Amino acid sequence: MSDEMPVTQAPKYDLHTHSLASDGTYRPAELVSAAVNAGVTHLALTDHDTTDGLSEAEQAAEQLGLRLLPGVEISVTWQGKTLHVVGLNIDPAYPELAAGLADLQARREIRANEIDRRLAKDGIPDTLAEARLLAGAGMVTRTHFARVLAARHLAGSVRDVFDRYLTQGRPGYVATEWAGLVSAITWINGAGGVAVIAHPQRYKLSATWLRRLCGEFKEAGGRALEVVSGNQAAGDAQSTAHYCRTFGLLGSVGSDFHSPDYPWCRLGLLAPLPVGVSPVWSAWDD
Ligand code: AMP
Ligand code: MN
Ligand code: MN
Ligand code: MN
Secondary structure, three states, X not given: OOOOOOOOOOOOEEOOEOOOOOOOOOOHHHHHHHHHHOOOOEEEEOOEOOOOOHHHHHHHHHHHOOEEEEEEEEEEEEOOEEEEEEEEOXXXXXXXXXXXXXXXXXXXXXXXXXXXXXXXXXXXXXXHHHHXXXXXXXXXXXXXXXHHHHHOOOOOOHHHHHHHHHOOOOOOOXXXXXXXXXXXXXXXXXXXXXXXXXXXXXXXXXXXHHHHHHHHHHHOOOOEEEEEEOOOOOOHHHHHHHHHHHHOOEEEEEOOEOOOOOOOOOOOOOOOOOOOOOEHHHHOOO
């Protein structure tokens, strides 16, 4: 018997993460290396409304022997609510997707100026300039405003800042019309990817609304629900798995990692998919 048996690492998927290209704090290459250290073998970088981090992540992944799935997390407005649709295994050069994301980035820029104006009116000046410094070459998100306000000690934590200033009904909240649900799915499918409803339990939808969403999503060509997600409540994975079975949708797993400062969303720290749910990677691993 040979004592040089090949060592095959058990696959470990984390299919929802962020980098500096949106509101994460790691460079794409740092994210890949942190994922390798966490035992992740298959990683999707899914920045908000941008694919700018993918080429750096791809290079790092090649060097470190990790499988990188190119991804994106698209902001969607559906029935007046903001939802997130993750695209996995996309071709970022697909023109309709690239154009759609460019349009969302332009909307983000308009919103950022409006958030700055409203916060200034509320007695908190010059937040956009500081948010831009934090964002660097990446886009400005609400998370950047939240970090600016937290650094000024206007609230105890980034979460508190969201609650006091940046969510609906608060002084710095700006309602924005994002992509349509059908558009986002169409861009992702056109780009050869798989559309996934991110963290379906975070939208506080009633069962009736969630059923409606799953029905419309499936009808438009959506393929999966994020069943296992970072920081989810006990029972969320099981209840989301139920929607997968009912609607014939695949199941995804993703931490939604942004930063080591958020210990409740660790890279690769994910429960297994509940029994009876087909994994989203069966859509591309055959
Ligand atoms: P945006 O897409 O610019 O509106 O920012 C949304 C991002 O803000 C989300 O992806 C989260 O990363 C973050 N976020 C939203 N709500 C909260 C919250 N209550 N606490 C901390 N981060 C939040
Ligand atoms: Mn985010
Ligand atoms: Mn999200
Ligand atoms: Mn996310």
